[in-house]
Amino acid sequence: MHNKEAIAQYFQTLQDSICQQLEQADGEGTFQEDKWERAAGGGGRTRIIQGRHIEKGGVNFSAVHGPMPEKISKALGLNAGQFFASGVSIVLHPKSPMVPIIHMNVRYFEMDNGTWWFGGGIDLTPHYIVKEDARYFHQELKKVCDRHHADYYPTFKKWADDYFFLKHRDETRGIGGIFFDRLSANDEFSKEDRFAFVKEVGELFAPLYVHLLHKHKADAYSEAHKQWQALRRGRYVEFNLVWDKGTKFGLDTNGRTESILMSLPPDVKWMYNHVPEAGSAEAQTLELLKKDIDWINI
Amino acid sequence: MHNKEAIAQYFQTLQDSICQQLEQADGEGTFQEDKWERAAGGGGRTRIIQGRHIEKGGVNFSAVHGPMPEKISKALGLNAGQFFASGVSIVLHPKSPMVPIIHMNVRYFEMDNGTWWFGGGIDLTPHYIVKEDARYFHQELKKVCDRHHADYYPTFKKWADDYFFLKHRDETRGIGGIFFDRLSANDEFSKEDRFAFVKEVGELFAPLYVHLLHKHKADAYSEAHKQWQALRRGRYVEFNLVWDKGTKFGLDTNGRTESILMSLPPDVKWMYNHVPEAGSAEAQTLELLKKDIDWINI
Numbered sequence: 125m126h127n128k129e130a131i132a133q134y135f136q137t138l139q140d141s142i143c144q145q146l147e148q149a150d151g152e153g154t155f156q157e158d159k160w161e162r163a164a165g166g167g168g169r170t171r172i173i174q175g176r177h178i179e180k181g182g183v184n185f186s187a188v189h190g191p192m193p194e195k196i197s198k199a200l201g202l203n204a205g206q207f208f209a210s211g212v213s214i215v216l217h218p219k220s221p222m223v224p225i226i227h228m229n230v231r232y233f234e235m236d237n238g239t240w241w242f243g244g245g246i247d248l249t250p251h252y253i254v255k256e257d258a259r260y261f262h263q264e265l266k267k268v269c270d271r272h273h274a275d276y277y278p279t280f281k282k283w284a285d286d287y288f289f290l291k292h293r294d295e296t297r298g299i300g301g302i303f304f305d306r307l308s309a310n311d312e313f314s315k316e317d318r319f320a321f322v323k324e325v326g327e328l329f330a331p332l333y334v335h336l337l338h339k340h341k342a343d344a345y346s347e348a349h350k351q352w353q354a355l356r357r358g359r360y361v362e363f364n365l366v367w368d369k370g371t372k373f374g375l376d377t378n379g380r381t382e383s384i385l386m387s388l389p390p391d392v393k394w395m396y397n398h399v400p401e402a403g404s405a406e407a408q409t410l411e412l413l414k415k416d417i418d419w420i421n422i
Numbered sequence: 423m424h425n426k427e428a429i430a431q432y433f434q435t436l437q438d439s440i441c442q443q444l445e446q447a448d449g450e451g452t453f454q455e456d457k458w459e460r461a462a463g464g465g466g467r468t469r470i471i472q473g474r475h476i477e478k479g480g481v482n483f484s485a486v487h488g489p490m491p492e493k494i495s496k497a498l499g500l501n502a503g504q505f506f507a508s509g510v511s512i513v514l515h516p517k518s519p520m521v522p523i524i525h526m527n528v529r530y531f532e533m534d535n536g537t538w539w540f541g542g543g544i545d546l547t548p549h550y551i552v553k554e555d556a557r558y559f560h561q562e563l564k565k566v567c568d569r570h571h572a573d574y575y576p577t578f579k580k581w582a583d584d585y586f587f588l589k590h591r592d593e594t595r596g597i598g599g600i601f602f603d604r605l606s607a608n609d610e611f612s613k614e615d616r617f618a619f620v621k622e623v624g625e626l627f628a629p630l631y632v633h634l635l636h637k638h639k640a641d642a643y644s645e646a647h648k649q650w651q652a653l654r655r656g657r658y659v660e661f662n663l664v665w666d667k668g669t670k671f672g673l674d675t676n677g678r679t680e681s682i683l684m685s686l687p688p689d690v691k692w693m694y695n696h697v698p699e700a701g702s703a704e705a706q707t708l709e710l711l712k713k714d715i716d717w718i719n720i
Contacts, residue, residue: 158695182694291673292676293679354689358686361663375589376589376590379590382695384590386694389692390691390693391652391689391691392656392690392692393689393690394688395688396478396480396680
């Protein structure tokens with residue numbers, strides 16, 4: 125039932141459903157698709173939208189297989205063999221600085237020796253943190269987690285805090301969310317249980333983001349807000365290129381560069397030693413880019 | 423004579439001289455200085471210019487010392503101990519897409535066990551490659567190299583081609599230049615010889631760049647040229663954050679982030695899968711972003 129073909133098939137359906145919901149929410153943009161093949165086995169469907177509200181967004185599906193590249197087996201601590209990996213990966217950069225950037229990923233990995241696991245997560249990067257939205261976002265994630273295990277939300281929330289962290293800035297990328305990896309079967313969870321959770325995470329994504337998009341898409345903003353957005357996008361680039369393991373892996377193992385780097389924002393700015401005015405909305409956001417904030421009770 | 427204090431003193435003088443020449447060439451901008459100290463020992467002077475022709479430029483001096491951070495000793499294959507490192511590091515992003523980006527670095531490293539070496543180089547990243555300029559640039563580098571050893575230019579030119587390479591794009595960062603590292607004393611070269619070479623490289627930098635700046639600063643350009651510049655700046659960011667060892671090291675070992683990332687351009691753009699029109703000036707530049715081009719005889 126939950127063999128790799130069925131899982132990859134589900135991920136394709138998920139990609140279709142999310143693209144449809146995002147096109148509807150944007151109201152103008154449509155996804156352009158690039159199908160690609162991987163020389164060593166498998167391929168993907170990269171879909172890019174440049175719309176009215178979503179300035180640049182990517183919703184990627186891939187399912188690749190073949191002999192495990194040595195760099196990957198070494199990094200994962202696995203023996204050589206045949207692997208299979210499939211997933212959906214999303215980054216959306218909105219036009220308005222009042223709408224947050226979002227990232228989602230759900231993935232499945234399998235080796236021919238029987239090892240398998242699921243991974244994924246959703247995390248939010250507001251240019252301006254709105255506490256009410258942060259609460260809502262984390263509550264929705266917690267609801268899905270709680271339906272599967274009481275430990276899921278606290279464990280995966282902490283994992284996101286630790287993962288989406290710019291060590292060189294001593295800043296989190298945004299308000300985090302959930303992040304999980306290597307969810308396999310054990311005494312408590314069957315493969316079916318794990319897959320059911322991953323499905324719910326995948327299906328939560330579009331309604332969650334569409335809610336935030338509609339809430340803020342018409343908010344007024346100025347050139348100063350746009351500049352701050354460009355600077356925060358710079359931090360997004362720094363995280364993805366310096367710290368994100370998936371990005372580095374992909375670039376280092378001949379992944380499809382344009383699909384991997386679809387996550388990079390359209391217009392970005394770096395200013396030397398930019399420090400926002402004390403007490404400003406920008407400074408308030410910076411003060412909240414910390415690990416271990418209890419967003420639900422903030 | 424060539425102890426570490428004297429070398430660091432020379433690097434400070436070099437920083438002063440280069441800043442003065444660049445201010446004069448820009449005609450409007452002046453360097454703003456941030457002095458900083460390193461908790462574990464030493465510090466630096468970061469100088470930033472935002473001028474008329476140089477949109478964003480940094481000319482950094484640093485001299486740091488203390489117990490060797492473990493990550494560094496491991497990466498360099500050295501035993502633990504006290505280290506000293508000093509250098510000048512420069513990146514200039516011009517306003518005009520017709521003027522190239524340039525990078526220069528000269529550095530000295532020493533361990534308390536007596537190990538020492540010089541490193542450095544100059545490399546050029548034109549947004550549009552002009553063969554005549556590429557020839558001039560490499561000829562000037564070769565002249566300095568040839569005064570010290572016939573092998574220097576061919577060896578260090580190849581080193582730059584290999585180092586300033588974006589593997590995930592199969593592109594060089596620009597037209598290269600020279601790159602060298604771990605130049606220590608041997609049968610052929612004394613410490614004085616090595617230092618004399620490094621000095622000449624450092625002193626070549628300003629006149630070389632000022633020549634190219636004056637040659638192209640008044641060239642006409644359009645919005646399309648500016649867009650291409652922003653895309654090429656994106657590649658510069660990709661190189662610096664994904665592949666540049668110095669940047670990664672600095673960020674990973676609690677270097678001063680703002681001084682390290684002064685190299686990042688002011689306004690940058692990423693577009694999904696941008697491919698320039700066949701035969702365009704942009705496509706011609708892309709075709710020349712290859713290793714092993716004999717720029718002097720092109």
